[in-house]
Amino acid sequence: MKFPNDFLFGGATAAYQVEGATKADGKGRVLWDGYLEKQGRFNADPASDFYHRYPEDLALSKQFGLNAIRVSIAWSRIFPKGYGAIEQRGVDYYHKLFAECAKDGIEPFVTLHHFDSPENIYEDGDWLNPANIDHFVDYAKFCFKEFPEVKYWITINEPTSSAVQQYVTGTFPPNEKYNFHKTFQAEHNLNLAHARVVNAYKAMHLAGQIGIVHALQTVYPLDPASAGDQHAADLQDTLDNRVFLDGTLAGHYPDETLQLMREILVANRQADIQISNADEAELQEAADQLDFVGVNYYFSKFMKAYNGPSETVHNGTGKKGSSISRLQGIGESGLRPGVPVTDWDWPIYPKGLYDQLMRIHQNYPNIKNLYITENGLGLKESLSPDQHTIQDDKRIDYIQQHMNAILQAMQDGVNVKGYFIWSLQDQFSWTNGYNKRYGLFYVDFDTQKRYPKKSAYWFKEMAETHTVPA
Numbered sequence: 001m002k003f004p005n006d007f008l009f010g011g012a013t014a015a016y017q018v019e020g021a022t023k024a025d026g027k028g029r030v031l032w033d034g035y036l037e038k039q040g041r042f043n044a045d046p047a048s049d050f051y052h053r054y055p056e057d058l059a060l061s062k063q064f065g066l067n068a069i070r071v072s073i074a075w076s077r078i079f080p081k082g083y084g085a086i087e088q089r090g091v092d093y094y095h096k097l098f099a100e101c102a103k104d105g106i107e108p109f110v111t112l113h114h115f116d117s118p119e120n121i122y123e124d125g126d127w128l129n130p131a132n133i134d135h136f137v138d139y140a141k142f143c144f145k146e147f148p149e150v151k152y153w154i155t156i157n158e159p160t161s162s163a164v165q166q167y168v169t170g171t172f173p174p175n176e177k178y179n180f181h182k183t184f185q186a187e188h189n190l191n192l193a194h195a196r197v198v199n200a201y202k203a204m205h206l207a208g209q210i211g212i213v214h215a216l217q218t219v220y221p222l223d224p225a226s227a228g229d230q231h232a233a234d235l236q237d238t239l240d241n242r243v244f245l246d247g248t249l250a251g252h253y254p255d256e257t258l259q260l261m262r263e264i265l266v267a268n269r270q271a272d273i274q275i276s277n278a279d280e281a282e283l284q285e286a287a288d289q290l291d292f293v294g295v296n297y298y299f300s301k302f303m304k305a306y307n308g309p310s311e312t313v314h315n316g317t318g319k320k321g322s323s324i325s326r327l328q329g330i331g332e333s334g335l336r337p338g339v340p341v342t343d344w345d346w347p348i349y350p351k352g353l354y355d356q357l358m359r360i361h362q363n364y365p366n367i368k369n370l371y372i373t374e375n376g377l378g379l380k381e382s383l384s385p386d387q388h389t390i391q392d393d394k395r396i397d398y399i400q401q402h403m404n405a406i407l408q409a410m411q412d413g414v415n416v417k418g419y420f421i422w423s424l425q426d427q428f429s430w431t432n433g434y435n436k437r438y439g440l441f442y443v444d445f446d447t448q449k450r451y452p453k454k455s456a457y458w459f460k461e462m463a464e465t466h467t468v469p470a
């Protein structure tokens with residue numbers, strides 16, 4: 001089977017992970033700046049210096065057959081404080097970037113929020129403070145008016161990653177652990193922020209489309225015959241996926257979702273969250289008007305029943321076997337025999353992508369258009385002077401298996417309209433710094449030179465033939 005003629009083959013990026021230039025042209029600070037300074041392990045300068053080298057990266061994209069790119073706007077380049085005065089140099093930068101995309105025939109999919117809340121917004125409670133939702137809507141409306149050249153908008157990247165990593169695993173600032181009350185409140189507020197932006201966009205009657213990007217980790221019971229494992233999988237799925245899928249695609253939370261959420265809160269002796277009827281009306285209005293959903297998929301989870309206290313260890317180094325995830329009132333992540341795992345302990349399971357696409361297709365039938373907005377394999381890579389290219393056969397194998405899963409889902413009725421590899425070029429990883437590379441193009445972070453990897457040539461063949469190369 002071939003991908004349709006109008007299928008998009010793109011590379012994904014995010015402002016903070018590629019732009020560098022974190023202090024240039026009046027950019028305001030974001031939540032990561034202070035945290036990374038304090039941690040002292042790595043920072044986001046120069047990242048891939050996309051702020052200056054975007055023409056080169058777009059030219060490479062074109063040369064290698066790509067016809068789309070995911071970028072994000074750094075909120076704090078436009079509104080350095082998150083609201084109030086506008087920084088014209090930031091506005092000008094994004095106009096130049098989109099003009100260069102048009103010149104190269106590369107369609108930009110533009111995310112408004114990719115983990116980089118302005119520092120002020122963050123210090124005022126980030127997504128837990130309803131006033132910040134209003135600031136986000138104002139920023140979004142400014143962008144919609146200012147950048148008519150953008151045809152595809154994404155409200156928020158992976159709201160689950162923000163909420164869960166900020167308040168459960170503590171891997172994103174403010175690094176709180178096991179606060180499920182804050183997590184679910186942030187999840188609901190993120191859904192609401194997304195909904196308000198969609199509704200505002202639609203009220204402006206612009207000639208474009210708007211969607212959201214979810215990180216979807218398909219969750220299975222470790223032992224399919226165990227009722228306890230199945231229940232642990234349902235609870236983990238509620239935390240990671242269900243609240244978002246219901247809130248943004250269905251537009252309401254069914255009783256079953258609310259019950260599972262409350263079971264987690266009760267087991268952790270934490271207070272219920274606030275959801276008003278007015279909130280639900282906004283969610284519904286947005287879900288009814290949503291143009292597309294983006295799926296970021298890297299791995300699946302295999303859950304077993306667990307009755308002890310929470311204990312998590314994040315693998316931020318690539319030392320295989322170093323991660324732990326046991327959550328009180330939810331369950332424990334395990335490994336299913338026969339399923340390979342990456343050095344970061346992520347089970348490689350392409351069927352999880354197929355199952356997740358089928359789930360959206362079957363459970364949320366109002367969603368007609370899907371994109372794979374991130375998928376890829378992180379590896380430790382280095383290019384020695386005598387090497388011409390990175391032989392990343394493992395990455396090719398990973399992409400190939402996932403593309404075949406997508407084709408299978410398309411054959412079974414899912415309308416997938418494009419695929420964005422994470423990532424276009426090597427870039428900065430939030431919790432791994434420069435130690436985990438995903439790019440089609442290798443970046444020497446000292447010289448900022450780009451080198452196409454073997455996977456870039458493989459990807460070019462796929463984009464040109466619209467088939468998955470053997």
Ligand code: BG6
Nearest residue numbers: 014158161215378429430431436
């Ligand atoms: C996604 C994010 O969660 O995964 C990206 O949208 C991120 O921003 C990517 O970089 C890979 O994550 P990591 O931790 O392997 O760099």
